[in-house]
Amino acid sequence: MKKLLICMFLAVSSIAATPVYANDAHHQVVDNQKSYSAKGEVVTVDSALSKVKLKHDAITALKWPGMTMFFKVADKSLLDTVKTGDQVEFEFAKVDGGSPLITKIKPLK
Numbered sequence: 001m002k003k004l005l006i007c008m009f010l011a012v013s014s015i016a017a018t019p020v021y022a023n024d025a026h027h028q029v030v031d032n033q034k035s036y037s038a039k040g041e042v043v044t045v046d047s048a049l050s051k052v053k054l055k056h057d058a059i060t061a062l063k064w065p066g067m068t069m070f071f072k073v074a075d076k077s078l079l080d081t082v083k084t085g086d087q088v089e090f091e092f093a094k095v096d097g098g099s100p101l102i103t104k105i106k107p108l109k
């Protein structure tokens with residue numbers, strides 16, 4: 001439950017807060033950025049806000065259980081190829097302490 005809450009917090013904070021790394025040139029920010037891949041199902045696509053709600057599988061590298069949550073996408077055009085109900089695979093980058101940001105997403109065929 002604790003992990004679930006942390007992950008939900010990240011999802012909420014990604015909507016409410018602007019990441020601070022744009023203004024922070026400290027090299028650790030870059031060093032700590034990692035990329036993760038996962039699979040899931042599209043629940044909601046919000047192109048206007050560059051967000052997608054995914055019911056994702058467990059992400060063991062982050063010790064996240066499977067859950068439904070919003071992700072920001074790096075570019076809203078990434079959402080052109082997916083729609084509600086699609087099974088997808090996606091990649092996201094995550095800076096320590098920051099919000100996950102999807103860099104790739106595509107339907108599983």
Ligand SMILES: [Cu+2]
Nearest residue numbers: 007064067069
């Ligand atoms: Cu999650």
